[in-house]
C-alpha cells in the first residue's frame with residue numbers, strides 16, 4: 001500500500017506504477033527514469049508503487065512494493081553519512097547480486113563480516129597499491145590506443161562510417177579489472193589487435209571471437225541485468241543458481257580459473273617462504289594482496305577469508321568494476337566527440353603537464369596529480385556527473401524513521417536517483433569548467449555529485465575507478481581527436497543493464513598529427 005502522507009502518481013489498480021516504468025523503459029531506455037519523473041512531479045520525497053497499488057488488489061495480492069524516492073541532495077548526504085545506523089544496504093540490490101556473489105561486499109549487510117572483508121581488501125585502494133597497478137593499466141590502455149590506430153586507418157573518408165567502440169571499451173574494461181583482480185588480463189584487446197593486424201581485409205569494426213573468460217564474465221553481467229525486471233527478487237538467487245544452466249557454466253568457468261590462480265599463487269608463496277618470503281610490497285593485484293594479508297594474519301590467530309569469500313570478492317571486482325567503468329568510458333567518447341573545444345583544451349594540458357605520455361609510460365604519481373592536471377580531473381568528474389552509470393543509490397530503513405517530516409516504516413526501500421541529483425535538467429549540458437575555480441584549480445565540491453554514493457557503504461572502488469578513467473582519458477586524448485558523428489550513428493538514448501550505458505557508441509579517432 002502507498003505510504004500515507006507521501007505523494008505518488010495516479011496508480012493503476014493492479015499494476016501501480018508499472019505502466020510508468022514500462023513507458024520510461026520504452027521512451028528513455030531505462031525504467032529507473034520513472035523515479036526521476038515521479039520526483040520531478042511531486043517534490044523531494046515521493047513514492048513509486050511496483051505492483052498492486054490500491055484497494056483490494058494490494059491487500060489481497062500483497063506483492064506490490066513501495067519505493068520511496070528521495071531527491072534532495074542535502075537529505076541524501078544526511079541519510080547516507082550521518083544516519084547509516086537507520087539505513088542499510090537495500091535487500092533488492094542484495095537479491096540482484098547474491099546469486100552470483102553471495103558473500104561479496106556489495107551484498108552483505110553492514111555487520112562484522114562486511115568489516116572483516118573491507119579490512120582485507122581496503123589496502124587495494126591505497127596509493128602504494130594503486131601505484132603498483134598503474135603500469136598494468138597503462139599497458140592495457142596502450143593496447144586500446146594501438147587497436148584504434150590500426151582500425152582508424154581502415155575508415156573511409158566518409159564521416160558516416162565509424163568504429164563501433166562499444167565492445168572495444170567493454171572488453172578493455174574487463175581486461176583491466178581481470179588484471180587488477182588476479183594479475184592476468186583476458187587479452188581481449190590484444191586478441192583484437194593481433195586479428196586486425198593479421199587480416200588486412202578486415203573492416204574498422206571487425207573483431208575476432210571474444211576470449212572465453214571475457215564472454216563468461218559477460219554472461220554473469222547479463223544474468224544480473226535480466227534480474228532487474230524480475231517480479232519476485234527474493235527468489236532470484238535460488239532460481240539463478242539452480243536453474244540457469246548458462247549462468248552455472250559461466251560461473252564454474254570463472255571460479256575454476258580463479259581457483260587455479262589462487263592455488264598457483266599459494267604454491268609460489270610457499271616456495272618463496274622457504275627463502276625468507278616474498279616481500280609484502282610486491283603485490284600488484286588483489287589476489288596477491290589478499291594472500292599476503294592472509295600470511296600476515298596467520299601467526300596472529302586472525303580469521304582469514306575462506307576460499308568462497310575470496311572467489312566472490314574477486315568476481316565482484318571483475319564484475320562491478322568493469323561494467324561501471326566501461327559505461328562511463330563509453331559516455332566519455334560520446335561527450336568528447338560532441339565538444340571539440342574541450343578536446344583541444346584537454347590535449348593541450350596533457351602535452352604540457354603529462355609529456356611522459358609521448359616517451360614512456362606515465363606513473364601513478366603523474367596520472368593522479370590533480371594539481372598539475374586540473375582540466376583532466378574536471379573532465380573526468382563531468383563525465384561521471386553526466387553519465388549516471390549507476391542510476392541510483394538504494395537503502396532499506398532498518399528502523400521506523402522519518403525523512404523530511406515523512407514517517408518511513410522499517411523495511412521500506414529508499415531510492416536516491418543519481419542522475420536527478422547530479423544533472424541540472426539537460427543531460428547534454430556538459431561543462432567541465434563547473435569543476436574549476438577562477439584560478440583554474442580543481443574544486444571537488446563544485447558538484448552536484450552522487451556518482452559513488454556517500455558514507456560507509458559508498459563505492460569501495462572509487463579511487464581505482466578514478467585512476468582507470470584518468471588513464472583512459474589521458475591516453476586516448478593524448479593520441480586522438482574524436483571527430484563529430486552524424487546523428488544516425490550517435491543517438492543519445494541509453495540502455496538499462498546493470499548500469500545505464502549508451503545505445504550506440506561509435507567513434508572516428510583521428511591521430512592529432514593528421515589534424
Ligand code: HEM
Pocket residue numbers: 080089105106107316317320321322324325328389390392393394450451452453454456457458459460461462464465
Ligand atoms: C565509474 C565507475 C564506478 C561507479 C560510477 C560506481 C558507482 C557505485 C555506486 C553508486 C555504488 C553504491 C554506493 C552506495 O550504495 O552508497 C557502488 C558500490 C560499490 N562499488 Fe562502485 N562504482 C564504480 C567503479 C567501481 C570499481 C572499479 C570497483 C572495484 C572494486 C567498485 C566496487 C564497488 C563495491 C565493492 C561496492 C559496494 C560497496 C559496499 O557495499 O560497501 N566500483 N559503486
